[in-house]
Amino acid sequence: MARYAMKFGGTSVGSPEAIAQVVEIIRRFIAEGHELAVIVSAMSGVTDMLLDCAAAAANGDRESFLAISDVLRAKHTGVIDALIAGEDDRSVIGGEVDELVGSCLELCEAITILGEVTPRISDALASFGERLSSRVIAAVLRAQATSVTQLDSDAYIITDNQYGDADPIWPETEARIVGGLGAALGAGVTPIITGFFGATPDGAITTLGRGGSDFAAAIFAAYLDCDELIIWTDVDGVMTTDPRLDERARVLPYVSYQEIGELAFYGAKVLHPKTVQPIINRGIPLRVRNTFNPDHSGTSVGARTQPSATVIKAITGIRDVSMLTVSGRGMLGVPGIAGRTFLASAGAGANILMISQSSSEQSFCFTVIDPMARAVKQAVEAELQREIQHRHVDSVDLLSDIVIITVVGSGMRGTPGVAGRVFSLLGEHRINVLAIAQGSSECSISFIVAESDLERAVRELHNLALETVENDRITAVGSPY
Numbered sequence: 001m002a003r004y005a006m007k008f009g010g011t012s013v014g015s016p017e018a019i020a021q022v023v024e025i026i027r028r029f030i031a032e033g034h035e036l037a038v039i040v041s042a043m044s045g046v047t048d049m050l051l052d053c054a055a056a057a058a059n060g061d062r063e064s065f066l067a068i069s070d071v072l073r074a075k076h077t078g079v080i081d082a083l084i085a086g087e088d089d090r091s092v093i094g095g096e097v098d099e100l101v102g103s104c105l106e107l108c109e110a111i112t113i114l115g116e117v118t119p120r121i122s123d124a125l126a127s128f129g130e131r132l133s134s135r136v137i138a139a140v141l142r143a144q145a146t147s148v149t150q151l152d153s154d155a156y157i158i159t160d161n162q163y164g165d166a167d168p169i170w171p172e173t174e175a176r177i178v179g180g181l182g183a184a185l186g187a188g189v190t191p192i193i194t195g196f197f198g199a200t201p202d203g204a205i206t207t208l209g210r211g212g213s214d215f216a217a218a219i220f221a222a223y224l225d226c227d228e229l230i231i232w233t234d235v236d237g238v239m240t241t242d243p244r245l246d247e248r249a250r251v252l253p254y255v256s257y258q259e260i261g262e263l264a265f266y267g268a269k270v271l272h273p274k275t276v277q278p279i280i281n282r283g284i285p286l287r288v289r290n291t292f293n294p295d296h297s298g299t300s301v302g303a304r305t306q307p308s309a310t311v312i313k314a315i316t317g318i319r320d321v322s323m324l325t326v327s328g329r330g331m332l333g334v335p336g337i338a339g340r341t342f343l344a345s346a347g348a349g350a351n352i353l354m355i356s357q358s359s360s361e362q363s364f365c366f367t368v369i370d371p372m373a374r375a376v377k378q379a380v381e382a383e384l385q386r387e388i389q390h391r392h393v394d395s396v397d398l399l400s401d402i403v404i405i406t407v408v409g410s411g412m413r414g415t416p417g418v419a420g421r422v423f424s425l426l427g428e429h430r431i432n433v434l435a436i437a438q439g440s441s442e443c444s445i446s447f448i449v450a451e452s453d454l455e456r457a458v459r460e461l462h463n464l465a466l467e468t469v470e471n472d473r474i475t476a477v478g479s480p481y
């Protein structure tokens with residue numbers, strides 16, 4: 001018997017067929033004698049719909065948000081009609097769905113009156129996707145005589161007031177989860193909990209960022225002291241690269257916490273980047289599995305850093321980024337220019353994805369997402385106005401048709417020549433590298449190439465990762481995969 005936290009993502013709960021599959025998985029684990037805490041996402045597309053409602057409401061477009069709310073209601077009643085047979089059961093949960101959709105409409109009316117969507121009200125509205133899905137799934141399980149209790153996560157995950165991207169206040173969250181849930185779990189009742197959101201200490205709803213149900217699930221896994229966190233999704237596991245870039249992509253049997261962190265940060269859409277934070281110190285293993293192929297063992301994620309015979313595990317590419325270069329011969333020895341540049345970028349609201357400086361100190365460059373690029377350029381130019389006037393800085397240049405490619409593998413640490421191998425491979429194929437950065441964790445190398453080179457570069461480097469999978473498969477015989 002083991003204790004699991006398991007999270008089902010949007011596509012895993014996106015249709016009656018998918019939910020039937022989820023119910024099957026949950027029932028199987030319970031039948032095997034395990035204890036479960038189940039964390040669910042909103043049905044796929046629902047969070048976007050709610051945010052569309054908010055935008056329509058801010059424009060006073062009542063017709064649109066009413067139309068979207070009809071779709072929202074129909075999506076959930078469709079599940080109820082397909083999966084719950086009893087008239088009475090159906091009408092109870094149907095009533096709850098109506099009530100929740102009604103609350104959404106009230107929030108929309110409030111937004112219309114305000115004429116704007118504040119981050120706070122946006123989070124409150126966005127939380128309804130998980131409120132709806134968790135109740136519907138709990139009702140389906142209950143109708144099949146499975147003992148469950150539906151719970152809203154704002155009672156457990158207590159956060160700061162960074163709406164849209166809140167961070168937990170850890171001690172308070174720990175106290176709520178341990179105190180409120182720890183005992184219940186042992187009593188044979190399976191909690192079906194909303195992912196994605198928490199609340200400030202005074203009760204205002206906050207979301208943990210898009211895709212934040214993974215993070216929520218990891219928080220529950222940590223404080224419920226689970227033996228494993230399972231992230232159920234719609235692919236077999238973490239892949240060597242995006243199959244849309246290279247159809248030879250394969251599932252990795254094992255990656256380390258660190259590697260998955262880098263992968264999540266650099267564009268592999270498998271996990272929310274903060275997911276490993278709560279579980280890493282507790283050594284709780286994580287497994288990514290496919291709801292629609294539950295017999296596949298998925299990808300396991302743990303603390304061992306060097307299970308590979310070779311070193312490169314996976315390649316990711318991030319599109320829609322821009323590179324800014326600050327250059328000038330007069331920068332040599334003028335302290336603080338880089339610091340002020342990054343502060344100005346942060347002031348413009350931009351998250352910096354990658355930084356690189358040439359050793360001559362005559363230029364440095366950094367990368368932000370496309371929609372922020374113009375604002376960042378303006379902010380940096382304003383900040384460095386004096387230096388530009390005095391010709392210490394020649395220019396702040398913006399290059400948009402670029403991508404960041406990241407090569408991930410913790411075996412790189414202490415393995416000389418990996419970077420050399422990567423870059424000579426690119427050189428052989430005449431792919432020009434515009435900038436390079438190695439993460440301090442030494443478990444990834446990122447570099448920038450022209451967007452038109454993305455596919456070619458990924459395919460070439462992917463050959464190295466495919467070698468790793470092959471070697472791992474051979475060395476894995478008899479090892480704990």
Ligand code: ASP
Pocket residue numbers: 009010041042047048129195196209210211212213214
């Ligand atoms: N429903 C939320 C989103 O779409 C959170 C999640 O699914 O992880 O971002």
Ligand code: MG
Pocket residue numbers: 009010211214270271272
């Ligand atoms: Mg997700």
